[in-house]
Amino acid sequence: MDIIAVESLSKHYGDKKAVDDVGFTVSKGEVFGFLGPNGAGKTTTIKVLTTLVRPTSGNVRVLGHDLRKEAKQIRNKIGVVQQQESYDQNISVEGGLDLYGFLWDVPKQKRAERVEILLKQFGLYEARKTPSLDLSIGQRRRLQVAREFMHDMDLLFLDEPTVGLDSLARRATLDFLKEKVKNGLTIFFTTHILEEAEYLCNRIAVINNGKIVTTDTPQNLKRKFGQSKSVDFKLLEGTSPELVKLIERIDDVNKIVQDVSDGAYHVTTAKPEVVIPMLYQLAARLNLHITSIYIAEPTLEDAFISILQEDKS
Amino acid sequence: MNVMVRLVYRNLRANLDKGSLFFELIFPLFFIFIQGAAVSGIVPPFDIGNGRVVSYSLFLAAGAVTLTVINGGTNAGTQLWFDRRHGMFEQILMGPFTRAQYIFSIIITTLIIGMAASILVFVFALPVLSGISITLQAALLTGFALFLGTIFFGAFAITLSVALKSSEAFQIISTVAFFIFLFTSSVFFPVDRAPGYIQAVSLLNPLTYTTDMFRAGLFDAATTILPLEITTLSIEAAIMFTVAVAAFRRIKV
Numbered sequence: 078m079d080i081i082a083v084e085s086l087s088k089h090y091g092d093k094k095a096v097d098d099v100g101f102t103v104s105k106g107e108v109f110g111f112l113g114p115n116g117a118g119k120t121t122t123i124k125v126l127t128t129l130v131r132p133t134s135g136n137v138r139v140l141g142h143d144l145r146k147e148a149k150q151i152r153n154k155i156g157v158v159q160q161q162e163s164y165d166q167n168i169s170v171e172g173g174l175d176l177y178g179f180l181w182d183v184p185k186q187k188r189a190e191r192v193e194i195l196l197k198q199f200g201l202y203e204a205r206k207t208p209s210l211d212l213s214i215g216q217r218r219r220l221q222v223a224r225e226f227m228h229d230m231d232l233l234f235l236d237e238p239t240v241g242l243d244s245l246a247r248r249a250t251l252d253f254l255k256e257k258v259k260n261g262l263t264i265f266f267t268t269h270i271l272e273e274a275e276y277l278c279n280r281i282a283v284i285n286n287g288k289i290v291t292t293d294t295p296q297n298l299k300r301k302f303g304q305s306k307s308v309d310f311k312l313l314e315g316t317s318p319e320l321v322k323l324i325e326r327i328d329d330v331n332k333i334v335q336d337v338s339d340g341a342y343h344v345t346t347a348k349p350e351v352v353i354p355m356l357y358q359l360a361a362r363l364n365l366h367i368t369s370i371y372i373a374e375p376t377l378e379d380a381f382i383s384i385l386q387e388d389k390s
Numbered sequence: 391m392n393v394m395v396r397l398v399y400r401n402l403r404a405n406l407d408k409g410s411l412f413f414e415l416i417f418p419l420f421f422i423f424i425q426g427a428a429v430s431g432i433v434p435p436f437d438i439g440n441g442r443v444v445s446y447s448l449f450l451a452a453g454a455v456t457l458t459v460i461n462g463g464t465n466a467g468t469q470l471w472f473d474r475r476h477g478m479f480e481q482i483l484m485g486p487f488t489r490a491q492y493i494f495s496i497i498i499t500t501l502i503i504g505m506a507a508s509i510l511v512f513v514f515a516l517p518v519l520s521g522i523s524i525t526l527q528a529a530l531l532t533g534f535a536l537f538l539g540t541i542f543f544g545a546f547a548i549t550l551s552v553a554l555k556s557s558e559a560f561q562i563i564s565t566v567a568f569f570i571f572l573f574t575s576s577v578f579f580p581v582d583r584a585p586g587y588i589q590a591v592s593l594l595n596p597l598t599y600t601t602d603m604f605r606a607g608l609f610d611a612a613t614t615i616l617p618l619e620i621t622t623l624s625i626e627a628a629i630m631f632t633v634a635v636a637a638f639r640r641i642k643v
């Protein structure tokens with residue numbers, strides 16, 4: 078049985094097609110990633126799948142239950158970390174964890190055990206007496222993710238859970254989730270950060286403008302869409318807006334950006350062998366000097382951008 | 391454990407902070423022990439109905455108990471407001487609860503806070519209220535007054551918190567409404583001796599009826615219009631309750 082089975086699901090807000098005829102399935106033990114830019118329809122999809130808003134049309138089954146007829150049964154067995162913050166402002170970290178477990182009818186003894194473990198796992202032990210309102214954004218986010226593990230569930234929805242976390246906390250959170258998946262949890266995960274999707278997900282659906290553009294494993298996505306490589310070079314002169322303008326006009330160049338940290342230019346292209354000689358010619362014409370140049374392997378980010386660009390054209 | 395018990399306990403925990411407790415308990419006590427005592431020196435005891443003559447201090451003590459129901463009610467609106475603003479509303483609706491259970495739990499919480507605070511204020515006021523004897527009939531009438539008053543003001547605050555988006559608007563409008571309800575009611579003065587225009591507003595004000603019912607019970611001072619007052623307050627509470635439920639159902643997530 079599929080944990081999530083979605084057929085031609087749409088959600089319209091007036092004229093706006095927030096989710097437009099999407100379909101996918103998620104099987105048990107999988108981490109399914111929904112990857113897309115802001116406004117793509119990720120949160121709306123989660124709101125529909127978690128029974129918070131009604132779909133405009135489509136068939137959806139979650140954990141074997143019909144979304145329209147058996148919403149209550151679904152809600153009994155899922156966990157949700159919303160994109161939006163959620164907390165009780167006056168209640169302390171440990172109080173909030175405990176109270177949330179209480180809401181889910183978790184026995185007292187079990188709650189106490191889980192609170193101890195989660196406080197440590199999510200780096201909240203020192204802050205455990207602090208009221209939620211006084212926490213930093215990152216701490217509050219960690220509390221929100223940790224809190225969901227106060228109760229048992231078969232399926233967890235995470236809507237950009239790592240936003241606001243520093244890289245250490247982000248990695249710790251992802252590793253915690255991986256561990257839970259090993260023990261049988263299924264996760265529906267949205268993000269606009271590619272490394273995260275690659276690190277955690279078995280399969281990724283790329284969503285844009287309410288539509289799923291493609292669904293595949295991270296490896297296959299890279300292979301299919303990551304043809305473009307990055308030609309990285311530096312100028313002796315540092316920066317040259319004129320050169321950037323000329324390079325942008327080359328047909329085989331997808332985009333050019335300058336790295337603010339070291340001043341290196343990154344040129345995305347499928348044909349480095351064509352682009353590199355032209356770079357030298359254009360530089361020479363402007364009397365500029367290229368001091369280093371090399372071809373970087375495609376990243377998932379490049380794959381993502383080329384998928385979205387193809388979708389646009 | 392029962393779903394409603396869990397929700398109500400959570401609401402109580404989440405909303406009983408020191409600030410609102412102060413406002414709910416200390417504020418009425420000021421009226422009872424300072425204003426009531428002070429003004430009694432210049433106002434002679436007067437007839438409040440059924441031939442019952444009481445001092446201003448007693449009169450105001452009863453009013454201070456009923457004004458607590460507005461505070462308790464406002465608490466409901468504030469809770470819904472914060473739950474929506476801080477994402478707990480959605481979070482609860484994605485958990486093992488229904489919308490109806492959630493709003494019902496807010497109403498029960500309001501009743502508990504409103505009634506408990508009123509009773510506490512009443513207990514604190516006992517030194518002032520000494521000498522009154524409470525019959526079963528009186529207990530029922532005062533209890534019913536507090537119940538209806540809390541329902542009305544709880545529903546009113548829920549409606550405001552749904553209708554008003556910004557937190558400033560909610561704060562300002564609920565505070566202004568609070569003072570209007572308070573000062574045009576019979577909490578501080580007997581309405582039938584006030585100027586005509588104040589009487590006109592008072593007769594629409596549910597706090598007037600709550601307070602009159604409460605005093606009638608407490609002091610055994612029922613007037614002939616008491617049944618009419620009870621009916622009016624019941625209708626007002628029922629209408630406000632319906633409006634609140636309708637408003638609540640329209641909340642978009």
Ligand SMILES: Nc1ncnc2c1ncn2[C@@H]1O[C@H](COP(=O)(O)OP(=O)(O)O)[C@@H](O)[C@H]1O
Pocket residue numbers: 090093094095113114115116117118119120121122643
């Ligand atoms: N309640 C709503 N009313 C109208 N439009 C909405 C509403 N919620 C979302 N949208 C629109 O739907 C689109 C998808 O939004 P969302 O699902 O939040 O995207 P994402 O989570 O991928 O950033 C956006 O264009 C957004 O403006």
Ligand SMILES: [Mg+2]
Pocket residue numbers: 116119120121160236
């Ligand atoms: Mg979103």
